[in-house]
Amino acid sequence: xxxxxxxxxxxxxxxxxxxxxxxxxxxxxxxxxxxxxxxxxxxxxxxxxxxxxxxxxxxxxxxxxxxxxxxxxxxxxxxxxxxxxxxxxxxxxxxxxxxxxxxxxxxxxxxxxxxxxxxxxxxxxxxxxxxxxxxxxxxxxxxxxxxxxxxxxxxxxxxxxxxxxxxxxxxxxxxxxxxxxxx
Numbered sequence: 793x794x795x796x797x798x799x800x801x802x803x804x805x806x807x808x809x810x811x812x813x814x815x816x817x818x819x820x821x822x823x824x825x826x827x828x829x830x831x832x833x834x835x836x837x838x839x840x841x842x843x844x845x846x847x848x849x850x851x852x853x854x855x856x857x858x859x860x861x862x863x864x865x866x867x868x869x870x871x872x873x874x875x876x877x878x879x880x881x882x883x884x885x886x887x888x889x890x891x892x893x894x895x896x897x898x899x900x901x902x903x904x905x906x907x908x909x910x911x912x913x914x915x916x917x918x919x920x921x922x923x924x925x926x927x928x929x930x931x932x933x934x935x936x937x938x939x940x941x942x943x944x945x946x947x948x949x950x951x952x953x954x955x956x957x958x959x960x961x962x963x964x965x966x967x968x969x970x971x972x973x974x975x
Contacts, residue, residue, distance in 0.1 A: 798878070798963075799849070807956060808901040819821070828849060828904050832905060835848070835947075839852070839866065839894075839952060840892075840894040840895045840950065841862050841866060841892045841893050841949075841950040841951050841952035842864060842866060842892060842952035842954070843892065844878065844892030844893060844894075844921050844922045844952075844959075845864070845890040845891060845892030845903070845929070845936065845953065846860070846890070846948060846954060847892070847922065848890045848891075848892060848917075848919060848922035848923075849888065849890045849924075849954060849956055851965065852888055852924075853957065854855070856958065857958055858888055858912070858956040858957065858958050859956055859957055859958065860954060860955075860956040861954070861955055861956065861957075862894060864915055864952055864953060864954045865877040865957075866950065866951060866952040866954040867880055867950070867951060868938065868948055868950055868951070869939075869941060869949060869951055870947060870948050871907070871941070871942045871943060871946075871947055871948070871949075872942060873940060874901075874938055874939060874940035875938070875939060875940075876937065876938045876939075877936070877937045877939075877953055878935070878936050879917070879934070879935050879937065879955060880932070880934050880935075881929045881933060881934075881935055881957075882929070882932045883929055883930065883931050883932045884959065884960055885928075885929070885957045885958065886926065886927070886928045886957065886958045886960055887926065887955060887956070887957050888925070888926045888955065888956045888957070888958075889902070889904070889925045889926075889928055889937055889953060889955050890922065890923075890924055890954040890955065890956070891922060891923040891924075891925075891939060891941065891951065891952070891953050891954075892920040892921060892922045892954070893922065893941060893949050893950065893953065894921075894949050894950035894951075894958060895943035895945060895946050895949040896920055896921050896945070897920060897921065897943065897944035897945060898920075898921045898941045898942065898943045898944075898949055899941060899942050899944075900918070900923040900939060900940070900941045901940050901941065902916075902923055902929065902938070902939045903937075903938050904935055904936070904937050904938075905935065905936050905938070905958070906933050906934070906935055907913070907933060907934045907935075907936075912925065912927055912929070912935060914926050914927030914960060915927070922948050923939075925937075928960070929932050937953060939951065941952065948951045
C-alpha cells in the first residue's frame with residue numbers, strides 16, 4: 793500500500809509552523825521574481841529638455857510673477873535642423889519663451905516672427921542648454937517660434953519649448969512695462 797502524503801493540520805502548532813514556512817518561502821521566491829522584473833517594468837521617464845526649460849523659467853516665475861502654461865512643445869532635432877511652433881499672443885500681456893535641451897552644451901538659434909514673416913524683437917538670455925526670449929506684442933497676433941540648435945556632444949538632442957505670460961496693466965505700452973519692471 794502506498795503511503796499518502798501527510799496533511800498539515802493548521803490547528804496544531806507543528807502544522808502552523810510548517811504552513812508559515814511554506815508561505816514565507818513562496819513569498820520570498822515571488823518577491824525575488826518581481827524585483828528581477830521591476831527594472832524593466834517600472835521605469836520613470838524624465839524629460840530633461842522640459843526640466844531645463846522650466847529651470848530657466850524659475851526666476852521669472854518666483855520673482856517676476858510670470859505664469860507658466862502647462863502645455864509645451866517638444867521633439868527631437870538633428871544638429872542644424874530647425875522646427876517651428878506657433879502660438880497666439882495677446883496685446884496687453886508680456887510673453888516669455890523658454891527653450892531647453894537634453895544636451896548640456898547646446899547652442900540655440902531662435903527667431904520669432906509674426907504671421908507676415910516680420911521678425912519680432914525681444915530680450916534674449918542664453919544659458920548652457922537653455923534659451924529665453926521675452927517680448928511684449930503691440931497687438932493680438934499669431935507668432936511663429938523657429939528654433940534650431942547644435943549640441944556639442946551629440947548628433948541629435950531633445951528640446952522643449954515652454955511659454956509663460958504676465959498680464960500687464962491695460963493701456964500700458966511696452967516701454968511702460970520695461971520701466972515698471974526695473975523699479
